[in-house]
Structures are given as C-alpha cells and as structure tokens.
Amino acid sequence: xxxxxxxxxxxxxxxxxxxxxxxxxxxxxxxxxxxxxxxxxxxxxxxxxxxxxxxxxx
Numbered sequence: 587x588x589x590x591x592x593x594x595x596x597x598x599x600x601x602x603x604x605x606x607x608x609x610x611x612x613x614x615x616x617x618x619x620x621x622x623x624x625x626x627x628x629x630x631x632x633x634x635x636x637x638x639x640x641x642x643x644x
Contacts, residue, residue, distance in 0.1 A: 606614065
C-alpha cells in the first residue's frame with residue numbers, strides 16, 4: 587500500500603536538547619533539597635506564628 591511511492595516518511599525529529607551541565611545539576615539538587623527541607627520547617631514555623639498571634643490577642 588505505501589510501497590508504491592505515494593507516501594513519504596515525515597521529517598526527521600528535532601535534535602534533542604543537551605543534558606544539564608554539572609553546575610546546573612548541582613543547582614537543581616540544591617533547590618530540591620531546600621524545598622524538601624522547607625516542606626518540614628514551614629508548618630512548624632507557621633504554627634509558631636499562629637500561636638504567638640493567639641498569645642498576643644488573649
């Protein structure tokens with residue numbers, strides 16, 4: 587069906603983007619670690635601020 591010459595294959599795919607450099611990988615790992623740390627610290631800090639607010643209001 588396609589071997590008769592009426593069909594041509596699509597264009598070649600776009601070239602892949604280069605991988606991250608070593609520095610970019612290191613920055614990305616630091617950002618992920620910082621976000622994970624803040625995930626645990628932020629609720630504790632938020633609770634402390636709320637408790638301080640209620641202590642002042644009472």
